[in-house]
């Protein structure tokens with residue numbers, strides 16, 4: 106009896122030992138794994154890699170981390186993840202992800218259309234739209250108007266992509282009496298300081314100076330790079346700075362309307378609309394679209410007080426540039442102090458605005474505001 110008991114005990118011990126071994130192997134096996142992000146979705150045409158799907162990799166490596174994901178069309182996609190455990194085993198995971206389109210199309214249009222009573226015009230004539238999906242999207246007009254009745258009609262261009270992202274842009278149809286000149290898209294106004302303003306084809310000039318701020322926008326089709334005047338003046342200024350041992354270079358020059366759409370939308374996504382409006386212009390309201398503006402060197406508050414920033418603030422007017430958003434003028438310009446943002450206005454006006462080192466802004470000088478109208 107006693108011997109039998111001993112034998113049993115030995116058997117149980119061996120069994121326990123193997124169970125333990127099995128448990129250890131099981132635990133090790135289980136602890137080597139990859140953890141995926143929950144609900145992975147990537148934007149259409151975004152450059153994304155297998156890496157972007159992973160949240161965590163435990164005891165092993167993903168061999169195809171750098172593999173690009175297919176984001177060329179909308180919908181559910183599958184990709185194989187090749188995983189090598191620390192013990193050298195290879196595992197393959199089939200993973201699905203969603204390609205989504207959250208971006209609205211961009212409509213190119215004129216803010217004001219003018220015609221004479223009884224004379225019908227095609228409201229879609231110079232209108233086009235582009236979408237990140239690269240599919241053709243069409244624009245239609247929303248609102249009521251009557252070519253046989255004098256008046257200003259507020260209408261909308263509307264454009265939707267296949268994912269339901271909608272763009273909606275307001276424009277004005279002016280039906281006049283036919284006596285006023287309808288061929289030139291021009292209107293005039295006088296500023297609070299007595300300067301004459303002209304709006305020509307959607308572009309505002311005050312006393313001959315092009316104005317872009319939160320009150321005066323540019324048409325989406327405006328601009329195609331820095332103007333020759335701006336580039337030439339910059340090169341002169343750069344050479345002068347170099348003689349003083351300073352290196353000044355353009356970090357961000359001309360930006361298209363479309364580029365500003367992307368930038369602004371990203372900032373709104375990150376910081377909210379209210380915050381984004383203090384440092385980034387809405388599309389059409391960016392001075393960078395004018396071709397007369399650029400940011401130099403470091404586009405951040407770190408640039409403030411550097412020898413380059415101080416030199417520019419004291420000397421840029423000699424080359425026709427102004428410090429566009431001076432310190433302490435946020436309530437007037439609508440933008441916080443930007444030591445790196447310069448605007449070409451010509452030497453005469455720049456010298457007036459330099460004001461012996463106490464910078465005036467364009468809004469103060471001309472007597473205009475800078476406020477979004479909605």
Ligand SMILES: [Zn+2]
Nearest residue numbers: 393399400446
């Ligand atoms: Zn800028």
